[in-house]
Amino acid sequence: MMLFVLTCLLAGCLAQRPHPCSSPALLSGGLTVSTQDEKLWAGAKYLYDALGQRVRVMELGTFENKSFTYDALLLYREGAMYEINEHDRTCKKKPLKGHFHPMEIPKDASLAGQIVLGSSSGPGEGLLVNTWTGDLPDKAGKFMSTVTEFGCIPISTVYHTDQYGWVVTTFFDNVLGISDPGQLNPPGFCLDAGMKVEEEEQTDFLRLFLN
Structure with missing residues (x-):
C-alpha cells in the first residue's frame, strides 16, 4: 500500500505542467548571438545581477564582415551605461533610459513544449527543458525562449526584429x-568620465549587440 501511494505521488509530480519562471538573481556565463541576415555574429561573457539591476557584457564578434570588441556595463538604478576599454584604460559614460527587464519567462507566455536535450536513455545523458513563446517587452516583437525545467537556467532565446x-x-x-562582483562596478579610470550629452539610450541585451 505504501509503495502504491509513493508511486502515485511520484507520477503526480512528473505530470505537473511547467509554469513560467525567473532565472537566478545572480548569474554569469557565456553566450553567442547571430542574426538571420548573417550580418552579425558575436560571442560574449556576461554578468547578470537582478538584485542590483546591473548587467555587463564583454563581447567579440563580426558585423558585416568587420571584427569588433565591445565591453558595456549597464547600471539601471544609476541610469547610466559605461562603454569600457580596458586596453586603453578609457571609458565613456552615457545616460541609460528604460526599465530593467529580468531574465524570466513572463507570466503571460505560452508553453510550446517540454523536451529532453541529448538523450533520456541514461542518467546524465539529457537535460529537461521547457520552451515558451510570447511578446517582447512593450510589444516590440515576438520571442521563443528555452530554459531548464529545474532552475530556470537560460538555454536559448529567439527574437524577431524588423x-x-x-x-x-x-x-x-x-x-x-x-x-568577481567588482566587475559590475565601473573601473577606477571610469570615475572621472563625464556623462556624454546625447539622447538617452534604451538598452537591453539585444540592443547591445545590434547597435
Missing part, C-alpha cells in the same frame, strides 16, 4: 553567482 529578422541568442557555461 531590421535583422530572427536573432538567436544561445547561453552556455552558466554559473550561479558572480565570482
Whole structure:
C-alpha cells in the first residue's frame, strides 16, 4: 500500500505542467548571438545581477564582415551605461533610459513544449527543458525562449526584429553567482568620465549587440 501511494505521488509530480519562471538573481556565463541576415555574429561573457539591476557584457564578434570588441556595463538604478576599454584604460559614460527587464519567462507566455536535450536513455545523458513563446517587452516583437525545467537556467532565446529578422541568442557555461562582483562596478579610470550629452539610450541585451 505504501509503495502504491509513493508511486502515485511520484507520477503526480512528473505530470505537473511547467509554469513560467525567473532565472537566478545572480548569474554569469557565456553566450553567442547571430542574426538571420548573417550580418552579425558575436560571442560574449556576461554578468547578470537582478538584485542590483546591473548587467555587463564583454563581447567579440563580426558585423558585416568587420571584427569588433565591445565591453558595456549597464547600471539601471544609476541610469547610466559605461562603454569600457580596458586596453586603453578609457571609458565613456552615457545616460541609460528604460526599465530593467529580468531574465524570466513572463507570466503571460505560452508553453510550446517540454523536451529532453541529448538523450533520456541514461542518467546524465539529457537535460529537461521547457520552451515558451510570447511578446517582447512593450510589444516590440515576438520571442521563443528555452530554459531548464529545474532552475530556470537560460538555454536559448529567439527574437524577431524588423531590421535583422530572427536573432538567436544561445547561453552556455552558466554559473550561479558572480565570482568577481567588482566587475559590475565601473573601473577606477571610469570615475572621472563625464556623462556624454546625447539622447538617452534604451538598452537591453539585444540592443547591445545590434547597435
